[in-house]
Amino acid sequence: MDKLRSTIAQYSRWKELDLYIERIEVHLESDFSISVENAKALLESIGKEICKEKKVELPTNPSINVVLKKAFSALGYSNENLVNQVSGSLANIAQQIGKLRNDISPTSHGRSLEDLRDRNTKVDILTREFLIDSTLTVAVFLIRAFEERKTIAIVIGHEVAEAELLQYNEEEDFNEFWDEAYGEFEMGEYSYTASEILFHLDYKAYEAECRMFKESELTIETGEGS
Secondary structure (H helix, E strand, O other): HHHHHHHHHHHHHHHHHHHHHHHHHHHHOOOOOHHHHHHHHHHHHHHHHHHHHHOOOOOOOOOOHHHHHHHHHHOOOOOOOOOHHHHHHHHHHHHHHHHHHHHHOOOEEEEEEEHHHHHHHHHHHHHHHHHHHHHHHHHHHHHHHHHOOOOEEEEOOEEEEEEEEOOOHHOOOHHHHHHHOOEEEEEOEEEHHHHHHHHHHHHHHHHHHHHHHHHHHHHHHHOOOO
């Protein structure tokens, strides 16, 4: 779980996924069906977000297998690519997670009292760990692959250099800090915050200030320099 949490902390757009992680952890031993349900939802949410951002259309009520394959395709992996082959296998694991959820969930078609008592014993600890670890592996890979491909191409002569761009809406903490320091600027009927102006008029300066802000925040959190 720690690696996924660390990845989410690095890329704040995914912070809502913490809800799924908490549910997976809490119910891992007490009610594995809930952990499985949230593991499936975790992968679906990531896949659908990638498809939405990459403008890849999904069919109505797609299976998790379809969502993940579309997401990997949206990230630029061809069918011949080794990563795509591996991802296909992992997507199949995810599909099996969905089937397992239906098999052991207490609310799926109703259960006899005996089934309710025995549902947690249908999956041993080793299998549980394998399924959850596989889910987390796919989740971390998808998030990092998506984030690390948010780049711009800068043509310099015959060479193309790539640089990762900050996303204004994802830097809420810095924007709030900068706006508190410098306020808003009014021009007739129009009003713009200081962070908006800096971002759009001098991106390099925005990037540098944002980086220094994050470094100072990290220093405070870790207690360095005290």
